[in-house]
Amino acid sequence: MANITPSEVKELRDMTGCGMMDCKKALEEANGNRDEAVKILREKGLAKAAKKAGRIAAEGVVKALVKGNKGIIAEINCETDFCAKSDKFLELVEDIANTILDSDAADPDALMDCTVSGGSEKVSDYLTNKIATIGENIKIRRFTKMEGTLIPYMHDGGRIGTLVKIDTDKPEDKEVLDCGKNVALQITALNAQYICKDCVPAEVLANEKEVQTKLVEAEGKPANVAEKIVEGRLRKFYEEVCLMEQKYFKDDSMTIAKYIDSVAKAQGAKISVAEFVRFERGEGIEKKQENFADEVASMIK
Numbered sequence: 001m002a003n004i005t006p007s008e009v010k011e012l013r014d015m016t017g018c019g020m021m022d023c024k025k026a027l028e029e030a031n032g033n034r035d036e037a038v039k040i041l042r043e044k045g046l047a048k049a050a051k052k053a054g055r056i057a058a059e060g061v062v063k064a065l066v067k068g069n070k071g072i073i074a075e076i077n078c079e080t081d082f083c084a085k086s087d088k089f090l091e092l093v094e095d096i097a098n099t100i101l102d103s104d105a106a107d108p109d110a111l112m113d114c115t116v117s118g119g120s121e122k123v124s125d126y127l128t129n130k131i132a133t134i135g136e137n138i139k140i141r142r143f144t145k146m147e148g149t150l151i152p153y154m155h156d157g158g159r160i161g162t163l164v165k166i167d168t169d170k171p172e173d174k175e176v177l178d179c180g181k182n183v184a185l186q187i188t189a190l191n192a193q194y195i196c197k198d199c200v201p202a203e204v205l206a207n208e209k210e211v212q213t214k215l216v217e218a219e220g221k222p223a224n225v226a227e228k229i230v231e232g233r234l235r236k237f238y239e240e241v242c243l244m245e246q247k248y249f250k251d252d253s254m255t256i257a258k259y260i261d262s263v264a265k266a267q268g269a270k271i272s273v274a275e276f277v278r279f280e281r282g283e284g285i286e287k288k289q290e291n292f293a294d295e296v297a298s299m300i301k
Helices: 006-016 020-029 034-043 048-052 087-102 123-134 174-190 202-218 223-241 256-267 292-300
Strands: 059-067 070-078 139-147 149-155 160-168 251-255 271-280
Touching (some): 006 020, 020 034, 020 123, 059 160, 070 149, 070 160, 070 271, 087 139, 139 271, 160 174, 174 256, 174 271, 251 256, 256 271
Antiparallel strands (some): 059 070, 160 271
């Protein structure tokens, strides 16, 4: 048997996109012949993954998972809605979510070198094998980890997911946890970007003020009136982007801040929102628009 070097394994992996162990075994089986190893991988259906690596993955699932006082929220993408609803893909999502939760990885790149929870493969090899089996490109796009009293919420089959951390002295109280769930629902529905006014970055506020000032000036308002109009529009801005300033979706007679205060007083507890993350599947990814007739014509050519 030929002596297979790590550089040869890496070269085959770069060529095919297959896992390191699969490449090593193929080279051993091919007695070091790279072309024969590629053929072996293709015959096993593994090298197909490399062809899929460049395809746009904008569908998929946002998964929020909590165990004890640890939790994660992750976006895992595939190419089609059909795949996103399949048992094989959803099983993959569970495996990856548990691996993120159990690992020390801080980002998707670092996760690739971690071992899949409950398995023996590295995440990179696991993904390559799943891509070949499922037949679509799959990406672990992003994830965030949190610790504390956590409330996960997923909407519309994982199209949107939210993970909220609350600070409370009664983390086991049902009403307190229900309050946290309602806050998660609020964030999911109304897409708050910051917890409160003080959380809005100075440059974001300055930019919004500049935009509104120019709009008011363009409307030809007098200077003394324009300033008040801008102040009013900034209040509206806060109501849209700041969670505590938003109207509570179940009772618009109060803000979220007042709702939380009302639950805290009723339960004799301290409750505040410490942190939250909201992911929406595919946000920021440019989807490729296909014309079916043109695609068929190109295939015929």
